[in-house]
Amino acid sequence: MKKQGRAGYKIKRRRHSGAYYHSKMWLPLRMPNMHKTPAMREVLDTERGAQIGEERPSGPSSVGKFFVSVIIPAMNEQKTIGAVIREARRVHPHTEVIVVENGSHDRTAKVAAAAGARVLSFPEPLGHDVGRRVGAEAASGQILLFLDGDIVIPCVRLRPFIHAICAGADVVLNDYHGPVNHTPVHPVVEAKHVLNILSNRADLGGASMTGIPHAISQKALNKIGPKPLEKPPLFQAMSIASGLRVVTVYGIAVGKINATRKKQNGKDPLAGVIVQDHLDAIAWLTSHLGTRAGFTDLERKRIRDEVKL
Numbered sequence: 001m002k003k004q005g006r007a008g009y010k011i012k013r014r015r016h017s018g019a020y021y022h023s024k025m026w027l028p029l030r031m032p033n034m035h036k037t038p039a040m041r042e043v044l045d046t047e048r049g050a051q052i053g054e055e056r057p058s059g060p061s062s063v064g065k066f067f068v069s070v071i072i073p074a075m076n077e078q079k080t081i082g083a084v085i086r087e088a089r090r091v092h093p094h095t096e097v098i099v100v101e102n103g104s105h106d107r108t109a110k111v112a113a114a115a116g117a118r119v120l121s122f123p124e125p126l127g128h129d130v131g132r133r134v135g136a137e138a139a140s141g142q143i144l145l146f147l148d149g150d151i152v153i154p155c156v157r158l159r160p161f162i163h164a165i166c167a168g169a170d171v172v173l174n175d176y177h178g179p180v181n182h183t184p185v186h187p188v189v190e191a192k193h194v195l196n197i198l199s200n201r202a203d204l205g206g207a208s209m210t211g212i213p214h215a216i217s218q219k220a221l222n223k224i225g226p227k228p229l230e231k232p233p234l235f236q237a238m239s240i241a242s243g244l245r246v247v248t249v250y251g252i253a254v255g256k257i258n259a260t261r262k263k264q265n266g267k268d269p270l271a272g273v274i275v276q277d278h279l280d281a282i283a284w285l286t287s288h289l290g291t292r293a294g295f296t297d298l299e300r301k302r303i304r305d306e307v308k309l
Contacts, residue, residue: 066096068162069141072117073131074099074149078106083152085115090155091145091162098138099149100131108149128273133229136221145215151254153213160250161215170220170244171236174213175251177206188271191278195233198285198293199240207248209236210274211255220244233274233281241289 070088074081081099088097099112103125112119120138136144143165145158164172178189192206209232220239228235240246285293 066094066141068092068095068143068145069135069139070095070097070145070147071132071135071139072097072099072112072147072149073126073129073135074101074108074112075103075125076106076108077104077149078108078111080152081108081117081149082111082115084147084149085112085117087153087155087158088145088147089116091158096139096141098135100126100135102126102131127230128270129232129277130230132232133226136226136229142218143215144218144221146209146212148212151212151257153252157250157252158213161213164247164249165215165217168245169247169249170217171209171239171246172215173204173207173209173236173246173248174211174254175207175248176211176253176255178255180206186271188274191275192233195237195278195281198282199237200294201240201246204246204248208233210277213252231277231280233278234284237281237285241285 068091070091072081072084072088077084085097085099089095097115097117099109099117099119100122101109101112101119102122109119109121118138120134126134132146135146143162145161147153147158161172178186178192180189180193188210189206192208192210196202196204196207214232216235216239223242223244224235224238228238236246282293
């Protein structure tokens, strides 16, 4: 069943594996019924120009020097970082690419600079996802798009994330939910689904800021602050609780194209870190919304402020 969604987008509801329902925001068949800002017109003109071979504008954006900031944390990614940057620079005519190179022992920084990126180099590893916060603090764009240095995604598949922010979204997630039919379900996949349910956004399924691509507006960054970007699930939970508009767009199965991490003692070394990030997000929800994360206890009244002896 199809119906008109917010801002003129067509919303299609469909059943995913795992018996969840998720809303999916598709590319617009027409422009939203809303005032088209100069920035939005520029995105559309770029898209049309790319289709017919026109040269993209090279002058400054009407909203500032850069309209889009693409942030790419990278460690020892010299083989792929150049291609990632070349695609990222094409998402909008006025795009800056910030590579947060940390703990590398190869030519990642040199390759990134040669490809046109602004490189922030750190000799030691910053820690998982800390580079996203560092890049966001250095960004000047109205839209922040987050990528990884080892996954090359064509620019045409990145532009929908920019379009969604232009249409009024604050946080745009990749509509990818991970494999849920495996037994047992991977703990990271399970954590993503659980957090969205506890955030009262079961419609998001397993979509998460843990995965890329995802994009946020400057409004979201200013409201939540850059620090929670070090734990993307926390930023996502805070955004939902703050009333920001969080949507999914254009599913890219990054789990199938991401390089398999080497296991340590038979375990994924990052799985525990990512699950802990989700647990920290849940802890934030319960500390700010109550022990039931804002859900009622109906008529059972099992939770009391004190126990009388």
